[in-house]
Amino acid sequence: xxxxxxxxxxxxxxxxxxxxxxxxxxxxxxxxxxxxxxxxxxxxxxxxxxxxxxxxxxxxxxxxxxxxxxxxxxxxxxxxxxxxxxx
Numbered sequence: 001x002x003x004x005x006x007x008x009x010x011x012x013x014x015x016x017x018x019x020x021x022x023x024x025x026x027x028x029x030x031x032x033x034x035x036x037x038x039x040x041x042x043x044x045x046x047x048x049x050x051x052x053x054x055x056x057x058x059x060x061x062x063x064x065x066x067x068x069x070x071x072x073x074x075x076x077x078x079x080x081x082x083x084x085x086x087x
Contacts, residue, residue, distance in 0.1 A: 043049060
């Protein structure tokens with residue numbers, strides 16, 4: 001036997017029926033705090049500020065990549081045969 005029950009209720013009514021807490025005030029607080037932080041940091045999203053941050057990281061990344069390649073090349077040279085045969 002199969003039984004189907006359709007319940008027509010709002011999310012608030014379902015939450016209350018199941019005994020779940022209403023987190024609307026917490027959600028509203030989180031949205032408001034996020035909005036405040038975004039507004040406070042909007043200047044960091046300007047193109048000039050973004051480029052300044054990216055360019056300062058670019059130099060460090062280039063240096064780290066160069067060091068990585070140098071270390072890899074040194075390790076490869078250490079493992080290479082001393083007198084390779086010429087053909």
